[in-house]
Amino acid sequence: MSLFSDARWGEALTHLNDYLGNHVRVSVTALALGLVISFPLAIAARNRPLFRNLLLTLASIVQTVPGLALLALFYPLLLALTSMTMAWFGFGFSAFGFLPAVLALALYSMLPVLRNTITGLNGVDPALLEAAQGVGMTPSQSLFTVELPLALPVIMAGIRTSAVWVIGTATLSTPIGQTSLGNYIFAGLQTQNWVFVLFGCLAAAVLALAVDQLLALIENGLRNRSRVRAALGALGIAALILATLVPTLARPPSSYIVGAKTFAEQYVLSALIAERLRAAGFSASSREGLGSSVIFDALAANDVDVYIDYSGTLWLNQFHRTDMLPREQLLDELKAILAKQNITLFGELGFENAYALVMPKQRADALGIHSIADLASHAGTMSIAGDYEFFSRPEWAALKGAYGLSFRTQRTMQPDFMYAAVASGEVDVIAGYTSDGLIAKYDLTVLDDPKHAIPPYDAIVLLAPKRAHDQALQAALKPLLGKVDISDMRAANLRASGNDAASSPDAVARWLWDRIEKH
Amino acid sequence: MTATPLIVYADVGKIFAGRGAERVVAVHDVSLEVAEGEFLAIVGGSGSGKTTLLRLANRLIEADRGRITVEGEDVRALDPVLLRRRIGYVFQSGALFPHISVAGNIGVTPKLLGWPAEEISARVDELLELVRLGKSHRDRLPHELSGGQRQRVGVARALAAKPRIVLMDEPFGALDPLTRDGLRDDYRALHDKLALTTVMITHDMAEALLLADRIAVMHAGKLLALGTPAELSKSDDAYVAELLRTPRREAERLNALLPRDGAA
Numbered sequence: 147m148s149l150f151s152d153a154r155w156g157e158a159l160t161h162l163n164d165y166l167g168n169h170v171r172v173s174v175t176a177l178a179l180g181l182v183i184s185f186p187l188a189i190a191a192r193n194r195p196l197f198r199n200l201l202l203t204l205a206s207i208v209q210t211v212p213g214l215a216l217l218a219l220f221y222p223l224l225l226a227l228t229s230m231t232m233a234w235f236g237f238g239f240s241a242f243g244f245l246p247a248v249l250a251l252a253l254y255s256m257l258p259v260l261r262n263t264i265t266g267l268n269g270v271d272p273a274l275l276e277a278a279q280g281v282g283m284t285p286s287q288s289l290f291t292v293e294l295p296l297a298l299p300v301i302m303a304g305i306r307t308s309a310v311w312v313i314g315t316a317t318l319s320t321p322i323g324q325t326s327l328g329n330y331i332f333a334g335l336q337t338q339n340w341v342f343v344l345f346g347c348l349a350a351a352v353l354a355l356a357v358d359q360l361l362a363l364i365e366n367g368l369r370n371r372s373r374v375r376a377a378l379g380a381l382g383i384a385a386l387i388l389a390t391l392v393p394t395l396a397r398p399p400s401s402y403i404v405g406a407k408t409f410a411e412q413y414v415l416s417a418l419i420a421e422r423l424r425a426a427g428f429s430a431s432s433r434e435g436l437g438s439s440v441i442f443d444a445l446a447a448n449d450v451d452v453y454i455d456y457s458g459t460l461w462l463n464q465f466h467r468t469d470m471l472p473r474e475q476l477l478d479e480l481k482a483i484l485a486k487q488n489i490t491l492f493g494e495l496g497f498e499n500a501y502a503l504v505m506p507k508q509r510a511d512a513l514g515i516h517s518i519a520d521l522a523s524h525a526g527t528m529s530i531a532g533d534y535e536f537f538s539r540p541e542w543a544a545l546k547g548a549y550g551l552s553f554r555t556q557r558t559m560q561p562d563f564m565y566a567a568v569a570s571g572e573v574d575v576i577a578g579y580t581s582d583g584l585i586a587k588y589d590l591t592v593l594d595d596p597k598h599a600i601p602p603y604d605a606i607v608l609l610a611p612k613r614a615h616d617q618a619l620q621a622a623l624k625p626l627l628g629k630v631d632i633s634d635m636r637a638a639n640l641r642a643s644g645n646d647a648a649s650s651p652d653a654v655a656r657w658l659w660d661r662i663e664k665h
Numbered sequence: 666m667t668a669t670p671l672i673v674y675a676d677v678g679k680i681f682a683g684r685g686a687e688r689v690v691a692v693h694d695v696s697l698e699v700a701e702g703e704f705l706a707i708v709g710g711s712g713s714g715k716t717t718l719l720r721l722a723n724r725l726i727e728a729d730r731g732r733i734t735v736e737g738e739d740v741r742a743l744d745p746v747l748l749r750r751r752i753g754y755v756f757q758s759g760a761l762f763p764h765i766s767v768a769g770n771i772g773v774t775p776k777l778l779g780w781p782a783e784e785i786s787a788r789v790d791e792l793l794e795l796v797r798l799g800k801s802h803r804d805r806l807p808h809e810l811s812g813g814q815r816q817r818v819g820v821a822r823a824l825a826a827k828p829r830i831v832l833m834d835e836p837f838g839a840l841d842p843l844t845r846d847g848l849r850d851d852y853r854a855l856h857d858k859l860a861l862t863t864v865m866i867t868h869d870m871a872e873a874l875l876l877a878d879r880i881a882v883m884h885a886g887k888l889l890a891l892g893t894p895a896e897l898s899k900s901d902d903a904y905v906a907e908l909l910r911t912p913r914r915e916a917e918r919l920n921a922l923l924p925r926d927g928a929a
Contacts (some may be wrong), residue, residue: 277760279725281774281822282750295764371764371806 153647154341158330164431166349168325170390172244173316176251177309184256188263189289198264205257213315216254220246221322221440228447242440242449243433247319247326254315255308262304266297302365306358313354317346320435321408323444327353332435336410338643339650356386402430402619405441405453410642410651411499411581411635415454415605417655419623426622438463446487448612452619456499458603460484462540470544473602480606488611492620493627497581497635500603501541503530504578506569507591517594521575522549529555531564532577541600542577548599565590581605581632583640605630629662637661670698671830671862672722677731679717691717693886694731699864701829704856706873707866708908709883715866718883719832722864723752735830750774753823753831753861758839759815761807767793767818768803774826792821797851813844820852824859831856833865837872849876871912882908 191198208216224241231237239245270293278288294301317328330346333339360382367376402423406416416432423430433450442464444450457480461467465483470476481491503518515521521528530553536542537556545551553575559567561579568576569588578585580592580603607627613619638658642649648657679692692714699705709715720726721733724745733740740748761770771792772785780788793800796817807815816836823831836852837845853876856863867873873880874894882890882897882905890897890905897905 271760273756273758273760274762276725277754277756277762280723280749280754280756282746282777283773284746287777291765292762296762 152341154339154650155345157647157650157652158342158345161329162349165325165327165329165346166353167390169313169316169327169350169353170387172247172251172319172324172326173309173312174387175244176248176316177255177305177312179248179252180255180308180312181259181305183252184259185263188260189267191260192264192267201260202257202264205260208253209257213250213254214318214321217247217250217315217318217322218437220250221443224249225443240447240449242444242447243319243323243325246322247316247324251312251316251319255312258304258307258311259301260304262307263297263301266300266304267293269300270296299365299369302361302368306361306365309357309361310354313357314350317350321437322440323433323436323449325433329434332408333413333651336408336413336435338410357383360386401428402451403449404430404432405436405444405450406432406434407438407441407453408435411639412454413651414638414642414654414658415495417651418626418658419452419454419607421652421655421659422622422626423619426618428618428622445608445610446489448610451610451613452492452623453608454495454605455608456603457606458500458601461601468540470598470601472598473604476602477604477606484608488614490609490614492607492609492623495605495607495626495630496628497605497630497632498603499579499581499605499635501536501539501577501600502580502592502595503545503575504565504568504585504590504592505575506571507589509574510591510593515593517596518545518549518551518599519596521593522551525551525553525575528553528574529557530575530577531557531559531567531573533561533564534558536577544599545595548597581635581639583636583638583643586633586636587640605635626662629665630658631665634658634661671701671703671736672697672699672864673732673734674698674718674721675732675734677718677721677728677733679714679721679726679729690886692721692728695888696731697881697888697891699862701862702860704853704863704865704876704878705881706877706879707864707881707883708868708870708873709866710868712885713883714886715883716834719834719864719866722830722832723749723754725749750778750826751828751830753826753828755816755819755823755831755833755836757835758812759807759819761815761818761822763807766804766806767798767810770807770818771821771825773822778826788825789821792825795824795855796821811844812840813848816840816848817851820848820855824855824861829860829862831861831863833863835867836865838867838869852876870908871915874912 187201191201211219221241224239224246228239228241231239274292274296275288278292283291316324316326317331319326320328320332327346327350330342330349334342334344334346360379363379363382364376365379367373367379402420404416404420404423406412413434416434420430420432433444436444436450438459441450441453442455442460445453457477460480461476471479477491477494484491503521505515510516513520513524515524532542537558557573559576564576564578565582565584565588567573568590578590578592584590585592607623609616609619635658638654641657642651642654647653674695674697677692677695678690681689681691683689695718707715707718717726721728722735722740724740724743735743735748735752762773765773768786768789771789775785775788789803790800793802798814798817798821802810802814802818807818810818819836823833837848840848849872855861865873865877879891879893880897881888882902884904889902890900892900898909900906
C-alpha cells in the first residue's frame, strides 16, 4: 500500500473539523488576549527605559521556557487559583483545556508584539513628532494619528511572528486537555501512526502559513497605504476563522468525554469506552494524550467523565502510599479514598498493566526459573534493563529488598527496544509491562512475584463525581468489567503498535470488543 | 509696519542639561520685540541658540527664565497646545505626515480646532491656490511630491488655521537654488498679502538680507545684533561683520563675473 492510498489519511480527515476548529479557537483567543495585554504595555513602556527593559526581559524569559513546560505549568497554577476562588468566593472554573492553553499561549505571544510595537513607535522620525506637537496635537492625538499609524507596519510584522509561534505552539496544548492539531501528533507518536503525525504537522504548517500570508497581505497594504490589500487580508482572516469555527460550534457538545493518557493502550481503551457509549445511543468524544496527573484532576473536576487508570499508579503516584497491601485490600482501600473525592471506582477491566520482570520463556524453563525468588540466585551473573524511571521507582527498591536481588549490570532503555534486547539475549532480564503485546510476540515469560513486592496494577474504570449516579452510563460500561483479559489486551496492544490502517485505536477497539463478546 | 509688538522676549534664558553635570546655555538673557506685520530673520550658526529661541515662542521648548508674551499674553499662562494651534509653524524640509494626504496635512490644525468638514475642505482649496499648487494635488501622498511642492504644502499647513504669526525653522534649506528662490519670493508675497508676522531662522545671511525686514544675529546663545540690513552693516561687531562679508563678496564677484551689458 503506498503512502497516499493509506486508509488512515481518510480517518485523519474525519477529525479535521474538530481538531482544526479547536486549534483556531484557542490560537485566535490567545493571540487576541496577548495583543490586548501587550499593546498598552508597549505604549506605556516606550519612553520609560527601565520599565521597557524589564518588560522585554520578562517576555524573553517566558520565551526561553519550552512551550510544553509553559502550558503544563499553567495547569497546576489555575488549579490552585480555582480552589482559592472556590474557598473565597464560592465559585470555581475549569483549569482544564481551554483556559490554561489560552493563558500560556497568550503569554508566549507577547514578546514579538511588545518588541515590535516599542521598536515601531520609537522608530518614528523625531521630526514628525515635533511636527505633530507643532501643529497643536496633544500627546494622545499624536499617538493615535501619527505614531501608531506610522509604526503599524512594524507592529503587524510582530503580530505575524506571534501568530505563527502561537499556531505552532498550540499543538502542545493537547496534554493539558485542549483539543488541537496536536492530537494527531501525540496520538500518532504513541500508536506509531506516522500518517497521523504527518497529517498533524502538515495541517498546523498549512494553517500557520495561511495566516502568515494573510497577515503579510495586511502588512503590505499598510506599508504601501493600499486599503484594498489590507481589507482583502482582513477578510481572508475573518473567513478562515469563520470557516474553522462554524462546524465546531454547530455540533452539539458531546454528552460524555472519555479521557486517555499518553500511551497506546490508553488510546485503545478510551476508543473502546467511547464506542460502547455510542452503541448505547450516547454521543461521546475522546480527550486523548493527557498527562497522568492532569487526567486525574480533570476527572475530579468533572472535565472528563470517565477514564481507565491503574490501581498501583494511583496508590503510589497520586496518593503517595508506600505500604503494600494484597490486591483485594488495596482495591477496597483505594475505593474508599476515591469516594472521599466523590470519584467512583466502577470496577476492574480484568487485566493488569504492572511492572514485571520478564525473560525469554525457553531460557527461564532451561534454568528452572518461574518466579523472582528463583531468579535471585542467578541474578549475580545476569544483566537487567528497565525504562527511564524504573530503577528510581519504589517497585525496584521493594523488589531488591524482598528478594535480595543483585544484578551484575543494570541498563536503562527505550521501552520499545527493551523486548527485542531481551529476546536476542543482549540483556538477560527486563522490567517490562505485563500487558505489553511484545511479550507474546517475542515468546517471553512474566516471572511470578510470590512476595507481592510489586503492587497490583489492575486496570480500573473511574467515573467523575457528576457520573456517580448515572445509571445509563454504568449500564453501558458494565459489560466491559472483568471481560478484558491479559492475553486479549496484549494482542490488542500488539495490533496498536503496528503501522497500518488496522492499527488505529478505533479499529483495535472494535477488534477487542469482538473478542470480549466471544468470551 | 505698526509699532505694536506681537511677540516680546524679555530677559529670556534657557539652559539644557548636558552630559553629567555639564550645563549648556542655549539662550542667554535675550530681549527682543517682533512688531506686528514684521518679517524677522534670526541668523546664526549651529549651536547659536536660534532654534531654541524660536521654539520658546510656541512652547515647544519651555523657558527657564524671563518672560515671553504673544499677542500681549504671557505664554506661561496659556495652554501650550492651544497656543500652538494659533501660531503657524513651518518645519525644516516640510515634516509632512507621510501617511496622510496633502489635503489631510493642510487641514490638520483646523481639524484639531474642530472646524466643520466643508469649511476645512474649502480652506484646503483656498490654500492650495495660495501656495500655487493645483487642486489635483489634494489626494496625493507627500512622497509623490517634489521637495519644493512638499514645502509649499508645509507653508499651507502652517497657514491653514489663519494664524497671525508664522514661525519658520530653516524652511528653504534643503531645496535646490531655483526652487528656493521661487518659494522665498512667493512666501514673502504671502507674508505681505496676509499681513502676517513672521519669524524665520536661517544660517544663510544672504537669505536673511533678501527676505527680512530686520535681522537678529545670534552667537553662543547671545543676541549680538538686531536691525535692518543697513543698520547691521554699520555694526562694529567682528562676528556680524564677518557674516556680512561673505554675501557682499559673493555679490561683488558675481557682478564682475556676470556683467549686464545693458542690452535690451
